[in-house]
Amino acid sequence: MLWEWLVMPQGLKNAPATFNRCVTHLLRSVRDFAPSYFDDVFVHSPAMNGKTDVDVHKEHLRKLLGLMRKHKLYANLKKCIFGVSEIPILGCLVGRNGVRPDPEKVRVISEWPTLSNVKELRQFLGLATYLCKYVESYAGKIRPLSQLLKKEAEWKWTAECQQAFDAVKQGLTKAPILAVADQYCPFHVVCDASDFAIGCALMQ
Incomplete structure (x- = not known):
């Protein structure tokens, strides 16, 4: 009798990287409005083409969920947050007003x-x-x-x-609120160093 995994088991050394690469690849067509980080997907939707941000958000969600269904990627509804102006991401709160801790x-x-x-x-x-x-x-x-x-x-x-x-x-x-990066504006790298410290930032 031969047993075969139907899903990736936890604990494998390369599992996180393999999973992240898989999700990034499968969702590449929607990454402009739905970037992913491992098992988290963030959908951000500005108003455009005469449509409200809510209408655009619904369209984006339909595209994302359709793609997930097609590739058999599943989401835990209890962990999903829909239609809010600010969400927690990696220790920060990201919203229409910017990024704050x-x-x-x-x-x-x-x-x-x-x-x-x-x-x-x-x-x-x-x-x-x-x-x-x-x-x-x-x-x-x-x-x-x-x-x-x-x-x-x-x-x-x-x-x-x-x-x-x-x-x-x-x-x-006293942390400032950081602006959300605009993908359509140029970026530049700012570096600074002294005898005991070095710093670098990607800025607009």
Whole structure:
């Protein structure tokens, strides 16, 4: 008797990359308005050609769902969000007014207690780095904290470390709303570097 998988099993090393490549390939014809990220698909629909954004959104959804049905891609209805002006994506809220950090993640960072060991520092920087695009000169600000992660570094929480810790928290609580990229406008790369930090951003 021969057993054969009908779906991709969890736990295979290449499963996420293979799945992502498959979804991206199958939905390539709608990626202008429905980009995907692994098992998430985001449908954004502006008003155009005399139609309201709601009418355009319905058309986009019909095209996407028809394509998913054709290729036997299934969605969990309980996890779907339809017809809203803002959705959560990768720790951010994306909507018609721009991109802003998830208030819950900002709250967690702003209430984070003073760090007492390397493990706590890694946890803090892991979450903060996830939202670093909202903090100006992030790499420079966290330098005193990064020094504590060096292999031979002794754990010593100084006033400079506390200042860097507070600067990151304050930077996120005052985070700007970023504009959504316009695919029809030119992009440019902005880079900056110093003796101890380097940064790069894709901007319009």
